[in-house]
Amino acid sequence: MGNDLFGLGGLVKGLSAFMPKDNPDTKLFQLQTEINDMEDKEKELYAEIGKRVFPDVRDNPEFRDLIEEISFIKKKLGEAKVELEEVQATISDQKRMEEELLESRTCPNCSNYNPEGVKFCQECGEKLGDSEKLKCPSCGTVYTAGTRFCGECGSGLL
Numbered sequence: 001m002g003n004d005l006f007g008l009g010g011l012v013k014g015l016s017a018f019m020p021k022d023n024p025d026t027k028l029f030q031l032q033t034e035i036n037d038m039e040d041k042e043k044e045l046y047a048e049i050g051k052r053v054f055p056d057v058r059d060n061p062e063f064r065d066l067i068e069e070i071s072f073i074k075k076k077l078g079e080a081k082v083e084l085e086e087v088q089a090t091i092s093d094q095k096r097m098e099e100e101l102l103e104s105r106t107c108p109n110c111s112n113y114n115p116e117g118v119k120f121c122q123e124c125g126e127k128l129g130d131s132e133k134l135k136c137p138s139c140g141t142v143y144t145a146g147t148r149f150c151g152e153c154g155s156g157l158l
């Protein structure tokens with residue numbers, strides 16, 4: 001006999017020890033769970049049969065309404081997936097823009113976060129803005145002011 005006190009079996013046994021077996025509420029809950037599980041399984045099995053016989057019945061007029069509905073759902077599903085990708089792309093674009101804005105307002109010299117629209121850091125006077133982004137002349141990697149050597153290619157930056 002394996003000791004699975006900490007496994008699911010043990011947990012369920014442990015719980016049921018606290019719930020009297022002849023308690024109608026407990027019994028009701030158990031039966032509802034069991035029935036739901038079995039009904040789900042039944043649906044899955046019918047769906048599996050449907051998928052397997054689909055190629056044989058797709059031209060059978062008896063199933064025309066259902067086949068038409070499946071085609072309709074497939075079309076809608078494809079459209080929804082395309083739309084989902086577009087929304088995801090929009091969200092990541094927005095995120096990137098927010099990050100860029102955050103970056104353009106954060107002083108490269110002292111890291112002070114400045115209010116929107118200021119051109120110079122209110123803390124140390126460093127020039128702000130992405131137009132002033134420093135790029136390694138050799139490899140194009142962006143670096144912060146005061147960096148002496150490119151972290152990417154090792155070129156001198158001062």
Ligand SMILES: [Zn+2]
Pocket residue numbers: 107108109110111112121122123124125126
């Ligand atoms: Zn600053």
Ligand SMILES: [Zn+2]
Pocket residue numbers: 136137138139140141150151152153154155
């Ligand atoms: Zn470089």
